[in-house]
Amino acid sequence: MTARRENARNETACRSFFAAAILAVMLVAPSTPAHAFEQGASSISLSLGAGQQLDRDYTVIAGRYGYYFVREFEGSVAFEAWRGNDPQIYKIIPELRYVYSRAFPIKPYLAIFVSRTLYQGLSDRNTYGGKLGAYFTINPNAHLGIGGVYERIENCNADVYRDCRQVYSEVSLHFTF
Numbered sequence: 001m002t003a004r005r006e007n008a009r010n011e012t013a014c015r016s017f018f019a020a021a022i023l024a025v026m027l028v029a030p031s032t033p034a035h036a037f038e039q040g041a042s043s044i045s046l047s048l049g050a051g052q053q054l055d056r057d058y059t060v061i062a063g064r065y066g067y068y069f070v071r072e073f074e075g076s077v078a079f080e081a082w083r084g085n086d087p088q089i090y091k092i093i094p095e096l097r098y099v100y101s102r103a104f105p106i107k108p109y110l111a112i113f114v115s116r117t118l119y120q121g122l123s124d125r126n127t128y129g130g131k132l133g134a135y136f137t138i139n140p141n142a143h144l145g146i147g148g149v150y151e152r153i154e155n156c157n158a159d160v161y162r163d164c165r166q167v168y169s170e171v172s173l174h175f176t177f
Contacts (some may be wrong), residue, residue, distance in 0.1 A: 036141050036176040037101035041068045043076070043177070045145065049170035051082060053089060055162050058082040060170070064095070068176075072099050080115075087120040097131070105137040109147070117153070126154040135174055145172035 035041065047062040061083060066076030074097045082089035097111035111131040118124050133147015149168050156164030 036143070037068060037072050037074075037099050037107070039068055039070050041176045042066065043068070043074065043174060045076075045078075045172045045174045047078075047080075047145075047170045047172035049149070049168055051149075051166060051168035052163075053082065053161070053166060054087070056085040058089065059084045060168065062170070062172075064093075064172075066095075066097070072101050073097070074099065087122060089120070090118045091115045091127075092118075095131075099135065107135040107137070107143065109133055109135060109145070115151075122160070125156070127151050128154065131170075133170070141176045143174040143176075145170070145174050147172075 043064075043066040045062075045064040045066070047060070047064070049060040049062075051058050051060045059082070060080055062078050062080040064076050064078035066074040068074050074095075076095045076097065078091075078093040078095060080089075080091040080093065082091075093113050093115040095111050095113035097109055099107055099109045101107050109131070112129075113131070114126060114128045116124060117127050129149060129151035131147050131149050133145055135143035135145050137143055147170055149170055150165070151167075152165045153161055158164055
């Protein structure tokens with residue numbers, strides 16, 4: 001029964017985090033919208049994917065906030081919750097992303113990242129990797145992202161983690177303002 005209470009608390013914390021992140025984005029959003037992928041534009045992305053760690057399958061839910069510091073280059077930070085199995089896994093991910101925005105309606109992207117992965121009951125780990133995908137234009141400031149992720153666990157013990165690298169897909173909604 002205690003594990004169920006802890007899971008319920010974690011679910012509530014996850015929902016609270018996403019609500020706070022969306023509220024924070026709304027508070028710092030500029031009064032006039034910037035063009036997508038241009039210097040000074042901000043973005044928020046919500047993602048859903050599938051991943052595998054410790055020989056277990058997970059559903060990966062993520063939220064990401066980014067800022068285009070120059071045209072087509074975005075610095076961002078994301079939070080992921082890996083749900084549907086034990087142990088529970090959470091990640092904090094700073095990322096640098098390049099979006100080739102001159103293509104229409106498909107805009108390819110490439111990203112590199114590092115992350116801090118928090119495992120319930122195991123030692124926390126750093127990971128690093130890359131993403132490759134494309135944004136499909138829904139409207140000038142909304143895009144559907146489809147891509148793949150390659151990630152490697154730093155200082156990995158294959159006896160504990162079984163596989164020190166992961167490849168998984170992600171689907172996201174990306175909004176710029």
